[in-house]
Amino acid sequence: MAVNYKKELESASKTMILVHEPDTLIRMVVRMIVQKVGVRHAGILLHHKERDSYILTVSRGAPGLKIPKGFARMDADNALIRFFREHLDKRLFNDGALVYGEGKKLLKSNKITAKQKQLLKNALYQMEIFDALVCIPSYFGSDLLGLLLLGEKKNAKKFGRDEIDFFSALASDVAMAIRNARLFKELEAELEKKRRLFIQTTIALAAAIDAKDHYTHGHTSRVTALSLEIALRLNEGNKEVFNAKFMEDLHIAGLLHDIGKIGVPESILNKDGPLNEEERRRMEEHPLVGVTILDPIKELEESIQGVKCHHERYDGSGYPEGLKGEDIPLIAAIISVADAFDAMITDRPYRKGLSRKEAIEEIKRVSGKQFDARIAGVLVKLYDEEKI
Amino acid sequence: MAVNYKKELESASKTMILVHEPDTLIRMVVRMIVQKVGVRHAGILLHHKERDSYILTVSRGAPGLKIPKGFARMDADNALIRFFREHLDKRLFNDGALVYGEGKKLLKSNKITAKQKQLLKNALYQMEIFDALVCIPSYFGSDLLGLLLLGEKKNAKKFGRDEIDFFSALASDVAMAIRNARLFKELEAELEKKRRLFIQTTIALAAAIDAKDHYTHGHTSRVTALSLEIALRLNEGNKEVFNAKFMEDLHIAGLLHDIGKIGVPESILNKDGPLNEEERRRMEEHPLVGVTILDPIKELEESIQGVKCHHERYDGSGYPEGLKGEDIPLIAAIISVADAFDAMITDRPYRKGLSRKEAIEEIKRVSGKQFDARIAGVLVKLYDEEKI
Numbered sequence: 001m002a003v004n005y006k007k008e009l010e011s012a013s014k015t016m017i018l019v020h021e022p023d024t025l026i027r028m029v030v031r032m033i034v035q036k037v038g039v040r041h042a043g044i045l046l047h048h049k050e051r052d053s054y055i056l057t058v059s060r061g062a063p064g065l066k067i068p069k070g071f072a073r074m075d076a077d078n079a080l081i082r083f084f085r086e087h088l089d090k091r092l093f094n095d096g097a098l099v100y101g102e103g104k105k106l107l108k109s110n111k112i113t114a115k116q117k118q119l120l121k122n123a124l125y126q127m128e129i130f131d132a133l134v135c136i137p138s139y140f141g142s143d144l145l146g147l148l149l150l151g152e153k154k155n156a157k158k159f160g161r162d163e164i165d166f167f168s169a170l171a172s173d174v175a176m177a178i179r180n181a182r183l184f185k186e187l188e189a190e191l192e193k194k195r196r197l198f199i200q201t202t203i204a205l206a207a208a209i210d211a212k213d214h215y216t217h218g219h220t221s222r223v224t225a226l227s228l229e230i231a232l233r234l235n236e237g238n239k240e241v242f243n244a245k246f247m248e249d250l251h252i253a254g255l256l257h258d259i260g261k262i263g264v265p266e267s268i269l270n271k272d273g274p275l276n277e278e279e280r281r282r283m284e285e286h287p288l289v290g291v292t293i294l295d296p297i298k299e300l301e302e303s304i305q306g307v308k309c310h311h312e313r314y315d316g317s318g319y320p321e322g323l324k325g326e327d328i329p330l331i332a333a334i335i336s337v338a339d340a341f342d343a344m345i346t347d348r349p350y351r352k353g354l355s356r357k358e359a360i361e362e363i364k365r366v367s368g369k370q371f372d373a374r375i376a377g378v379l380v381k382l383y384d385e386e387k388i
Numbered sequence: 389m390a391v392n393y394k395k396e397l398e399s400a401s402k403t404m405i406l407v408h409e410p411d412t413l414i415r416m417v418v419r420m421i422v423q424k425v426g427v428r429h430a431g432i433l434l435h436h437k438e439r440d441s442y443i444l445t446v447s448r449g450a451p452g453l454k455i456p457k458g459f460a461r462m463d464a465d466n467a468l469i470r471f472f473r474e475h476l477d478k479r480l481f482n483d484g485a486l487v488y489g490e491g492k493k494l495l496k497s498n499k500i501t502a503k504q505k506q507l508l509k510n511a512l513y514q515m516e517i518f519d520a521l522v523c524i525p526s527y528f529g530s531d532l533l534g535l536l537l538l539g540e541k542k543n544a545k546k547f548g549r550d551e552i553d554f555f556s557a558l559a560s561d562v563a564m565a566i567r568n569a570r571l572f573k574e575l576e577a578e579l580e581k582k583r584r585l586f587i588q589t590t591i592a593l594a595a596a597i598d599a600k601d602h603y604t605h606g607h608t609s610r611v612t613a614l615s616l617e618i619a620l621r622l623n624e625g626n627k628e629v630f631n632a633k634f635m636e637d638l639h640i641a642g643l644l645h646d647i648g649k650i651g652v653p654e655s656i657l658n659k660d661g662p663l664n665e666e667e668r669r670r671m672e673e674h675p676l677v678g679v680t681i682l683d684p685i686k687e688l689e690e691s692i693q694g695v696k697c698h699h700e701r702y703d704g705s706g707y708p709e710g711l712k713g714e715d716i717p718l719i720a721a722i723i724s725v726a727d728a729f730d731a732m733i734t735d736r737p738y739r740k741g742l743s744r745k746e747a748i749e750e751i752k753r754v755s756g757k758q759f760d761a762r763i764a765g766v767l768v769k770l771y772d773e774e775k776i
Contacts, residue, residue, distance in 0.1 A: 198586040
């Protein structure tokens with residue numbers, strides 16, 4: 001025999017554990033069977049829990065030879081399903097596989113009861129409808145997870161004992177691998193859900209806090225979006241620095257950069273004119289108040305740098321620490337440019353906002369002094385390309 | 389031979405995929421080898437990425453016969469490690485396994501170069517030190533994940549070809565299973581991290597908002613803790629309702645129940661006396677403002693019910709909707725009791741807070757009117773037991 005089933009099975013099993021996408025896995029297995037064993041057509045029915053029926057998930061073979069088109073599922077009362085769910089003595093069936101020819105023989109024997117014969121007969125009839133010569137169940141514990149249906153071999157020969165053994169072992173491995181893959185998928189979905197929940201809640205709370213500051217409505221979300229846009233563009237040159245983690249940290253930092261304003265009295269936040277010395281001092285406390293609020297959260301370490309330093313200036317004239325140049329965390333330097341640009345183009349009661357063009361001119365003017373020239377340059381580029 | 393290795397391997401592989409705890413997995417495998425194959429001792433060395441060395445993870449056998457105690461790891465320059473990392477032609481070594489006796493023979497042959505002989509000689513010397521007769525590598529791709537070291541068989545017989553085959557297949561399965569288990573563990577850790585991040589950020593932002601309301605400092609965290617305490621007690625009777633999901637929803641709802649207060653002007657929140665009609669109206673908007681803030685977050689659906697309805701009263705006299713009895717979501721009914729109790733015992737500038745005892749008397753008095761009697765009863769019980 002040309003195929004070494006033991007080797008095939010070993011290598012298939014190993015590959016399977018590493019595939020965490022159930023659909024891909026099932027396709028892979030059916031493709032392998034059709035190719036290696038050379039059957040004319042094959043299909044896999046998988047259990048659909050909610051409906052308690054078995055759905056045709058993959059069907060392969062030459063056109064017209066596949067499991068018939070109209071056939072898409074078997075309900076729990078289908079004879080073939082009942083046959084495998086009621087677990088007729090496995091020893092009669094090559095470890096559980098039902099081979100059409102052997103089933104026919106068994107009908108004529110006295111090894112099973114009349115009632116069992118009736119069920120077997122109906123099960124075989126189902127196989128005829130689907131033009132299947134072998135039907136291999138796949139169990140997890142005592143649950144029937146699925147059925148593998150195989151048509152005639154291309155060389156029209158009978159299926160050998162080693163082939164049936166191979167299918168049974170394979171079906172069992174597939175069941176495990178599918179369960180494994182499903183667990184992975186569930187975990188991944190759960191993770192994505194939690195990630196979304198975290199971001200959305202942060203967005204909602206940041207927006208609520210933002211709304212306290214009547215004059216800058218929507219400021220937080222605009223600064224966040226612009227910061228991410230700038231980083232994406234910087235990213236083109238350096239994918240190592242601007243990895244997914246950096247982008248997520250920046251996202252959070254953008255959302256929370258003004259969180260400390262919750263500590264500034266409304267009378268100052270919403271004052272109808274320029275701030276006096278004392279009011280300005282209170283206002284300039286907001287980065288450090290933000291740090292105090294977020295400090296207990298270890299995972300936000302990087303984002304907190306953005307919150308703390310988004311009013312630092314490249315030439316060292318900013319606050320709270322008067323950091324200079326490269327000492328200013330990149331995440332903060334990006335937010336700083338986005339924040340200043342958005343503030344410039346926003347109207348205040350005591351002054352009208354600049355036009356975008358004017359703001360860009362101003363950004364250019366202080367680039368290298370207030371801002372990191374490379375980041376300011378990206379903002380200017382985005383404007384020139386009409387991206388902002 | 390008493391052991392059917394094919395069956396053992398199949399069943400071991402299947403069990404392995406389902407074990408998502410790498411340490412358990414490795415222990416399981418070594419236990420199986422010692423028992424089924426009857427070796428005197430066995431050990432597994434696993435690769436430690438950061439250190440690039442191989443650490444003895446499990447060692448089994450009769451006392452004094454285990455892999456010697458002092459031996460704990462092999463660095464990358466150890467001859468045995470180099471031997472398996474440099475991949476001497478596998479065909480010479482039973483699919484990669486190194487059997488001491490066969491290695492000795494190979495040294496005398498002319499199948500390998502002088503340089504290879506030197507390495508092999510040093511590798512065999514390492515095996516002598518560790519009293520190992522067989523050494524089986526476990527690869528993932530071309531990375532050496534680990535080594536299985538086996539001592540003499542209990543019956544002192546030579547290892548057979550079928551046994552070596554079995555170990556090799558097993559080692560390879562173990563490598564896959566370990567990788568699978570590690571991926572699972574990483575994913576689970578990631579999920580737990582995200583969960584914590586979400587909760588902690590919500591706590592931080594809720595506390596910051598809470599701090600705006602000068603008179604109720606710490607109210608949010610106290611109400612949350614008390615609500616969870618009440619639910620845990622209610623839980624004793626009905627684990628189906630009070631499952632992990634409910635507790636998490638309640639946790640979030642507790643943290644966010646007053647989030648809508650961010651929409652109430654500071655002048656009302658911090659007013660130094662009772663509120664007038666208009667101020668009260670503004671204040672009573674806070675549950676619906678909270679709903680508006682959180683509404684976009686689908687996953688918070690249940691928690692939002694707690695935010696919305698925590699001022700509803702059992703007799704229908706509450707707000708915003710005047711819901712009655714069982715129409716009030718359980719999550720809100722619990723927060724309502726905890727919230728009222730904490731408000732009663734907190735000082736306000738225009739009135740001193742009640743003592744705990746007085747507050748409990750008041751809760752009893754309005755139980756069944758303002759509060760669901762079952763929930764109020766639990767609070768009273770917690771007080772009686774000096775738990776609060």
